[in-house]
Amino acid sequence: MKKISLLGATGSIGIQTLDVIESHPEEFKLVAMSFGRNYKSGSDIINKFKPEFVAVKDKETYEHLKSEFSSQDVKLGYGEEALIEAAIYDGVECLVNAVVGSVGLIPTLKAIENNITIALANKETLVTAGHLVTEHAKKYNVNILPVDSEHSAIFQCLQGESFKSIDRLIITASGGSFRDRKREDLVDVTVDQALNHPNWSMGAKITIDSATMMNKGLEVIEAHWLFNLPYDKIDVLLHKESIIHSLVEFHDRSIIAQLGTPDMRVPIQYALTYPERLPLKEAKRLELWEIGKLHFEKADFTRFRCLQYAFDSGKIGGTMPTVLNAANEEAVAAFLSGEITFLQIEELIERSLDKHESIANPSLEQIQEVDQLTRNFVQTLI
Numbered sequence: 001m002k003k004i005s006l007l008g009a010t011g012s013i014g015i016q017t018l019d020v021i022e023s024h025p026e027e028f029k030l031v032a033m034s035f036g037r038n039y040k041s042g043s044d045i046i047n048k049f050k051p052e053f054v055a056v057k058d059k060e061t062y063e064h065l066k067s068e069f070s071s072q073d074v075k076l077g078y079g080e081e082a083l084i085e086a087a088i089y090d091g092v093e094c095l096v097n098a099v100v101g102s103v104g105l106i107p108t109l110k111a112i113e114n115n116i117t118i119a120l121a122n123k124e125t126l127v128t129a130g131h132l133v134t135e136h137a138k139k140y141n142v143n144i145l146p147v148d149s150e151h152s153a154i155f156q157c158l159q160g161e162s163f164k165s166i167d168r169l170i171i172t173a174s175g176g177s178f179r180d181r182k183r184e185d186l187v188d189v190t191v192d193q194a195l196n197h198p199n200w201s202m203g204a205k206i207t208i209d210s211a212t213m214m215n216k217g218l219e220v221i222e223a224h225w226l227f228n229l230p231y232d233k234i235d236v237l238l239h240k241e242s243i244i245h246s247l248v249e250f251h252d253r254s255i256i257a258q259l260g261t262p263d264m265r266v267p268i269q270y271a272l273t274y275p276e277r278l279p280l281k282e283a284k285r286l287e288l289w290e291i292g293k294l295h296f297e298k299a300d301f302t303r304f305r306c307l308q309y310a311f312d313s314g315k316i317g318g319t320m321p322t323v324l325n326a327a328n329e330e331a332v333a334a335f336l337s338g339e340i341t342f343l344q345i346e347e348l349i350e351r352s353l354d355k356h357e358s359i360a361n362p363s364l365e366q367i368q369e370v371d372q373l374t375r376n377f378v379q380t381l382i
């Protein structure tokens with residue numbers, strides 16, 4: 001029975017992780033979890049899964065929970081310390097990190113120090129401080145198993161292969177909500193339009209990232225760290241059906257791809273059962289004859305500027321990806337709350353990157369400082 005801690009239990013990945021846990025009660029036990037402010041959904045999860053420890057974002061949510069659950073039912077905490085406590089709770093063997101944003105960084109580092117396997121959905125952690133996370137994982141000999149669908153696909157393609165034989169990774173991209181619009185048609189797009197992803201039902205932040213294609217940019221940096229490859233060996237391919245989740249090309253020009261209907265429970269469950277596989281409840285069989293055709297296009301870096309910013313930031317390295325991530329988090333939050341327009345997301349990110357002088361090989365403290373300064377800077381522009 002694998003003991004699991006789940007950060008971000010009320011979110012899109014969180015709920016699907018709970019679905020996987022629930023369908024294999026012999027295999028998994030949820031011992032700790034966290035959520036932000038969604039008290040209703042959080043308390044339903046506690047009643048159903050009976051974790052030993054629950055961390056929430058703030059005191060108000062904590063007080064709500066305290067009035068509903070006794071200390072015999074469940075131990076409770078709030079704030080960043082509690083998030084760490086949930087990540088490394090007694091006996092946890094696998095941390096599913098499904099919070100959104102760089103708030104996931106410290107719990108990941110602490111879990112690694114405690115020899116806990118990481119099932120990582122929270123890509124912002126690797127973007128903001130990839131060198132620290134991967135160095136830590138190496139030092140403590142801890143596996144970071146990808147949950148992001150493209151990285152899980154690549155990871156699956158690489159089973160039994162030598163990393164030395166890789167020529168390039170090809171990360172597929174749906175193109176997001178506005179993939180069929182020209183740049184000039186993006187001026188007046190609304191939040192509701194941007195939240196309407198063609199293939200995946202996901203949390204708000206990543207859905208906007210998909211629409212700007214910053215999601216793909218973040219995934220390029222995520223792939224760089226997970227698979228230890230330079231940026232010139234990572235390509236992005238537009239593939240509007242999201243059936244091929246990514247591909248690996250080897251030196252002999254053979255390409256291996258991973259395919260499946262878009263269902264995040266597949267990569268989630270694979271990370272939880274790796275290297276084994278289990279049946280997945282009600283998973284839809286992919287019938288290629290039903291689909292008939294798959295489409296591919298070259299990624300356009302002028303149409304999707306965030307993709308260019310991500311490649312550039314990744315290549316510069318140091319604190320540049322930290323700025324990219326922090327500026328993006330602030331800008332997306334401002335777009336979602338109606339403070340800025342869609343195209344201003346890119347503008348705020350570009351201005352933040354232009355202003356920053358990258359610090360090479362930054363410490364955790366430097367990363368945290370740059371992250372905060374960037375957020376402050378973006379707020380002055382909004």
Ligand SMILES: NC(=O)C1=CN([C@@H]2O[C@H](COP(=O)(O)OP(=O)(O)OC[C@H]3O[C@@H](n4cnc5c(N)ncnc54)[C@H](OP(=O)(O)O)[C@@H]3O)[C@@H](O)[C@H]2O)C=CC1
Binds near residue numbers: 008012147
């Ligand atoms: N959704 C998907 O299909 C995919 C997601 N990912 C990545 O996985 C991560 C999660 O995405 P997704 O599930 O869509 O996001 P959601 O917004 O749906 O869920 C985020 C979760 O994190 C919690 N949370 C948010 N802010 C904080 C905070 N400051 N402290 C503690 N908890 C917090 C939320 O709590 P509450 O709602 O209770 O406030 C919620 O449980 C992201 O990094 C995303 O990029 C990667 C691939 C696919």
Ligand SMILES: CC(=O)[C@@H](O)[C@H](O)COP(=O)(O)O
Binds near residue numbers: 148174215
């Ligand atoms: C499901 C998943 O992994 C998302 O990151 C998804 O890839 C988003 O789709 P696009 O960014 O390709 O639109």
Ligand SMILES: [Mn+2]
Binds near residue numbers: 149150219
């Ligand atoms: Mn993805």
